[in-house]
Amino acid sequence: MIEKIKRSSPGVVNLSKAFMDLTNDVVCRAVLGRTYGSSEDGERDFNMILGKLIEMLGKFDVGDFVPWLGWINRVNGVEAQVENVFKMLDEFLEGVLREYRRKKLSDDAVVNFVDALLEFQRESKDSDPVDDDQIKALILDMFAAGTDATFTALEWTMAGLIIHEATSKGTLPRELTQDTNLLCYDIPHGALVLVNCWGISRDLSLWENPNEFLPERFFDTSIDYKGLDFEMIPFESGRRGCSGIAFAMSIYELALSRLVNEFDFGLPNGGRVEDLDMTEAPGIIVHKKSPLLLVPTSC
Secondary structure: HHHHHHHHHOOOOOHHHHHHHHHHHHHHHHHHHHOOOOOHHHHHHHHHHHHHHHHHHOOOHHHHHHHHHHOOHHOOOOOHHHHHHHHHHHHHHHHHHHHHOOOOOOOOOOHHHHHHHHHHHOOOOOEEEEHHHHHHHHHHHHHHHHHHHHHHHHHHHHHHHHOOOOOOOOOOOOEEOOEEEOOOEEEEEOOOOOOOOOOEEEOOOOOOOOOOOHHHHHHHOOOOOOOOOOOOOOOOOOOOOOOOOHHHHHHHHHHHHHHHHHHEEEHHHHOOHHHOOEEEEEOOOOOHHHHHHHEEEEE
């Protein structure tokens, strides 16, 4: 990524695409044992499918709120779009499994995630073995959790650093085990409880100016992001904490530190940082609505 940006300097660079390519390549290497070059149709197709999947998951579905109005999705085309996206996704993952079943591993070959899953399936003596749909679901989990969320965090952080130039140099689902009363509310046994991470991170009793981009607030504090300090739980906590925390932070910290160390960034055509579009796009993961286009200059 750094070398591509250097070759593009001093032209305009689409950092949103660069971050997506980076996270996709890293996850591809871990899951599939190889990366897809940016010129290959496979990567473009999968990025497109994954993007559509995330978009569909975040769309308003009237049937979710008023079940008897679910027929509207058949009229407005949402149901057909969902079926089309999942058909494309299933065909892609089927192709991955076919490719790996044809491949023969040498004794010194590095085993990746898909290799391990297929080997487990072959050698399982369980009466109810892992089937292909379960393997495809696990592969999708790795891509959906490992690419989009990390790329989005990099995108928003870099946008924040551009606006605040001086600075640069989830939820916990649980089920109640018994009836309880909380703050005068009767909550029945079996109810799903969601911890309001959004509210915690904006609590004025915990954070001064919580809506401001102030990374220096963490300089002289022991508060960490690993789930032990409940003032800040971006990766959730406990048994339902994100299992990919180390993986995500390795990509996030390395990419961000290299960018800040190697380049100074400005807006195209001498634009003012105050005019940088920070509009959010709808979806289950909140991207910037417009790509992050910047002009890099080597330090």
